[in-house]
Amino acid sequence: MTVAERLNEDMKQAMRDKNKEKLSVIRMIKASLQNELIRTGEAELSEDEELSILSRELKQRKDSLQEFESAGRDDLAQKLEFEISIVQQYLPKQLTSEELEQIIKQTITEVNATSKKDMGRVMSAIMPKVKGRADGSLINKIVQKHLN
Structure with a gap:
């Protein structure tokens, strides 16, 4: 199952569960994948391209998390930590x-x-x-x- 297929399934489940926070993150990830599809003009993305996009999304969130923590914005930091946990679900297992x-x-x-x-x-x-x-x-x- 590709990342896009998993995202679609998880999006449907988040809708059923009325989990607005998770749904929002999944939609952001799907939008990033869709934007890359439009940019490349291809029918679908390769697994490497999907991983690159997910890695980029994760990196952006981690960078923002550091900024929010140094600024003392714990409310925004908690939201980003949740988003990071969702994005990591779609990445391969991290190396030790x-x-x-x-x-x-x-x-x-x-x-x-x-x-x-x-x-x-x-x-x-x-x-x-x-x-x-x-x-x-x-x-x-x-x-x-x-x-x-």
Whole structure:
């Protein structure tokens, strides 16, 4: 079942349950997917494209969450935490820090990276391997730690 199909099923269920908050988040995700379809002009999105959009939605919400928390807006932060939990339901299972560490070490060895100058090569090799399963900023920090 594709992400779009799951979203449709969950949207119907949220309507039946009269869960307005969940319905709102699902509609936002569906709108992002639909906008990408219109932009590309294709009949449907590939799984990778869907994951990219979901990852982008998650990142936007996490960035906003940090801003709201630093501004002391707990009411908005709670709403975003709920939205983040809904978006994460449609992403693949996230990698543990140990799994991520192993993939990064392996990739650094594969591309023969030795210094921070090789950061771009390492990141471009890692990202396809962990697409949608790990946060890019976390990957960046771990790679930097290993390239020192």
